[in-house]
Amino acid sequence: MSADPKLKARLGIALIGVALAVLPFVVGATFGNSWVRIVDFALLYIMLALGLNIVVGFAGLLDLGYIAFYAVGAYLYALLSSPHLATAFPALFAVAPGWPVWAVLPLGALVAGLFGVMLGAPTLKLRGDYLAIVTLGFGEIIRIFLNNLNAPANITNGPQGINNIAAAQIGGHALNRPLELFGVMVPGVHLQYYFFLALTLLVVFVCVRLQDSRLGRAWVAIREDEVAARACGINTRNVKLLAFGLGATFGGVAGGLFAGFQGFVSPESFGLLESVMVLCMVVLGGMGHIPGVILGAVLLALLPEALRWGAVPVQQSLFGKVLIDPESLRLLLFGIALVVVMRWRPAGLWPSALRKRELAAHGEAA
Amino acid sequence: MRLPSPGAARRHCTAQDTRRFVDILIQQIINGLVLGSIYALVALGYTMVYGILGLINFAHGEVVMIGALSALTAIGLLVPSGLPGPVVVLAGLLIAIPVCMAVGFTIERIAYRPLRNAPRLAPLITAIGVSIVLQQLAMMGWGRNYHTFPALLPVTAHKIGGAAITDLQIIIVLTAALLMAALVWLVTRTRLGRAMRASAENPAVARLMGVDVDRVISFTFVLGSGLAAVAGVMVAANYSIAHYAMGFMLGLKAFTAAVLGGIGNLGGAMLGGLLLGIIESLAAGYIGDLTGGFLGSHYKDVFAFFVLILVLVFRPSGLMGEKVAERA
Numbered sequence: 001m002s003a004d005p006k007l008k009a010r011l012g013i014a015l016i017g018v019a020l021a022v023l024p025f026v027v028g029a030t031f032g033n034s035w036v037r038i039v040d041f042a043l044l045y046i047m048l049a050l051g052l053n054i055v056v057g058f059a060g061l062l063d064l065g066y067i068a069f070y071a072v073g074a075y076l077y078a079l080l081s082s083p084h085l086a087t088a089f090p091a092l093f094a095v096a097p098g099w100p101v102w103a104v105l106p107l108g109a110l111v112a113g114l115f116g117v118m119l120g121a122p123t124l125k126l127r128g129d130y131l132a133i134v135t136l137g138f139g140e141i142i143r144i145f146l147n148n149l150n151a152p153a154n155i156t157n158g159p160q161g162i163n164n165i166a167a168a169q170i171g172g173h174a175l176n177r178p179l180e181l182f183g184v185m186v187p188g189v190h191l192q193y194y195f196f197l198a199l200t201l202l203v204v205f206v207c208v209r210l211q212d213s214r215l216g217r218a219w220v221a222i223r224e225d226e227v228a229a230r231a232c233g234i235n236t237r238n239v240k241l242l243a244f245g246l247g248a249t250f251g252g253v254a255g256g257l258f259a260g261f262q263g264f265v266s267p268e269s270f271g272l273l274e275s276v277m278v279l280c281m282v283v284l285g286g287m288g289h290i291p292g293v294i295l296g297a298v299l300l301a302l303l304p305e306a307l308r309w310g311a312v313p314v315q316q317s318l319f320g321k322v323l324i325d326p327e328s329l330r331l332l333l334f335g336i337a338l339v340v341v342m343r344w345r346p347a348g349l350w351p352s353a354l355r356k357r358e359l360a361a362h363g364e365a366a
Numbered sequence: 367m368r369l370p371s372p373g374a375a376r377r378h379c380t381a382q383d384t385r386r387f388v389d390i391l392i393q394q395i396i397n398g399l400v401l402g403s404i405y406a407l408v409a410l411g412y413t414m415v416y417g418i419l420g421l422i423n424f425a426h427g428e429v430v431m432i433g434a435l436s437a438l439t440a441i442g443l444l445v446p447s448g449l450p451g452p453v454v455v456l457a458g459l460l461i462a463i464p465v466c467m468a469v470g471f472t473i474e475r476i477a478y479r480p481l482r483n484a485p486r487l488a489p490l491i492t493a494i495g496v497s498i499v500l501q502q503l504a505m506m507g508w509g510r511n512y513h514t515f516p517a518l519l520p521v522t523a524h525k526i527g528g529a530a531i532t533d534l535q536i537i538i539v540l541t542a543a544l545l546m547a548a549l550v551w552l553v554t555r556t557r558l559g560r561a562m563r564a565s566a567e568n569p570a571v572a573r574l575m576g577v578d579v580d581r582v583i584s585f586t587f588v589l590g591s592g593l594a595a596v597a598g599v600m601v602a603a604n605y606s607i608a609h610y611a612m613g614f615m616l617g618l619k620a621f622t623a624a625v626l627g628g629i630g631n632l633g634g635a636m637l638g639g640l641l642l643g644i645i646e647s648l649a650a651g652y653i654g655d656l657t658g659g660f661l662g663s664h665y666k667d668v669f670a671f672f673v674l675i676l677v678l679v680f681r682p683s684g685l686m687g688e689k690v691a692e693r694a
Contacts, residue, residue, distance in 0.1 A: 062490050122679040129422050130625070130678055132490055137618055137671040148664050272614065276498055283491055324506060332502040338495025342488045343480050 051250025073255025112252025161266025402643020427617020628687020
């Protein structure tokens with residue numbers, strides 16, 4: 001008697017659910033709570049990578065300034081949930097704005113999406129290469145503005161960044177404080193984890209539904225052959241713009257979460273290399289394949305920690321000193337990974353069956 | 367938030383003010399011309415590669431950086447020898463050029479050539495990867511700190527009305543002009559140049575006519591990298607510093623210059639480079655007055671980007687480019 005496949009699938013989902021639910025406690029007990037923090041960051045990166053995956057993976061548009069939308073979301077949250085505006089403009093803000101998280105996150109998503117549409121509108125009707133370079137420039141411009149908008153009006157507080165950002169509050173409880181539940185103390189990082197997990201699952205759900213929708217199929221059609229897609233009656237510019245805007249929206253949400261989690265934002269967190277890292281997650285995991293992208297995000301989010309624990313002792317025992325610090329080793333590996341994956345495994349570590357078939361066919365035709 | 371009204375910046379006009387205004391304007395144009403010649407040299411590298419392969423070689427800016435830093439290392443080693451300053455700089459340049467050519471050749475061989483027939487996104491992503499790798503390798507070799515360019519070249523200033531131009535600036539503009547003239551001669555008058563133009567026009571047909579397209583592409587990368595090495599030394603001499611991350615912004619601007627002129631078009635890259643240099647210099651000089659002090663010259667990196675967007679919206683084929691159908 002073979003097991004019903006439906007039952008098997010349900011069992012699998014239930015197992016994953018239980019594993020995700022106890023994960024912070026297991027990690028916290030074995031490695032310490034600093035590792036739960038790293039897991040929280042991994043969830044943030046999953047959201048970011050899934051957002052970029054809509055743009056790069058589904059629609060086939062290369063966005064090299066994705067982190068700029070993350071920055072927009074983060075700074076918006078920072079401004080609306082910290083005393084900065086009240087100290088900088090006492091005439092305009094008598095009390096520090098303390099917007100609730102359920103209002104700031106959608107607002108951040110909206111503003112980031114608007115930025116995306118503004119940037120995409122002039123460039124998306126052109127060849128994809130231009131989009132790559134324009135987004136690259138845009139990422140840098142946003143950083144320049146964040147760095148310099150502290151004078152004459154102190155909006156972003158310049159290179160020092162904004163601190164004292166209030167953590168997200170749910171039901172009147174700030175998520176960075178421990179909560180006593182049924183006699184068990186649940187630390188703040190664990191609460192953040194559940195909050196992020198819920199949103200990540202929502203993002204995954206939206207992505208899965210988008211992929212199978214009419215819009216998702218239009219994206220794939222454009223990615224594969226834009227001229228043919230247009231001939232089939234797809235309004236390519238609008239559909240591409242939608243991909244770009246939606247991707248930016250996800251970035252905005254993740255940015256808001258980041259600001260609330262970190263309690264501090266500065267322009268340094270939003271450099272080109274961060275954009276490249278998120279791109280690396282998408283490319284390494286498997287462009288356009290949601291489980292692959294999640295895998296890529298988790299791997300690369302854990303990589304710096306692995307390098308810190310692994311690369312330093314290895315180098316010390318081999319050469320007697322640290323030749324390459326973990327940070328530049330990490331970036332070097334990102335660069336090499338991009339080149340190597342494109343050369344030998346263009347569909348990523350965990351490609352979707354469809355994409356694999358397409359790429360194989362392409363290789364034969366060439 | 368109280369900003370001064372735009373009118374406040376406009377002072378009562380006297381003859382002296384007018385002369386001062388003209389002097390500053392000329393000075394900004396001279397600075398822009400120097401900057402623009404450097405952009406033009408780098409832009410040529412982008413435009414030649416794009417013309418033949420249809421690829422944005424993101425790593426080109428890093429090649430400029432490697433040129434600047436390897437020349438500085440050579441110059442640092444040669445300074446104690448007591449040779450005259452210009453000779454030392456020339457020697458540094460002659461070392462940087464083959465280094466960059468080797469880097470350019472290697473990049474094409476190991477990163478881009480295997481992807482010649484891959485989907486469009488693949489080489490773009492590879493290019494970004496190469497750029498990051500080169501930057502990190504440079505950081506490991508040369509460190510995170512700024513390297514200063516020793517004062518070896520004459521900086522005597524010549525007066526042009528109230529503005530001044532230094533010997534160094536004259537050397538930069540003349541060298542750039544000379545190199546560009548040589549390049550135009552090479553592309554339009556030699557066999558190799560004809561092969562390059564044929565490969566850009568239609569690689570398959572060029573191959574049928576007996577052109578070794580792979581060799582032409584390699585040569586194009588080597589040529590562009592050689593120009594990048596010269597540009598790198600010029601940047602280092604002009605600003606007196608070099609840094610492992612200097613290539614990124616420079617590359618972005620030079621690419622903008624290439625798009626402004628019409629990508630794939632040699633004359634366009636030169637014109638675009640000069641124009642962008644002058645625009646940037648003027649904008650950086652006057653933005654404070656124009657915005658009533660709200661934005662300062664530290665926003666100068668932003669202009670290249672706005673120019674890029676404006677060109678893409680209103681004239682995507684650039685100033686000198688012809689309209690080309692999108693390659694599907």
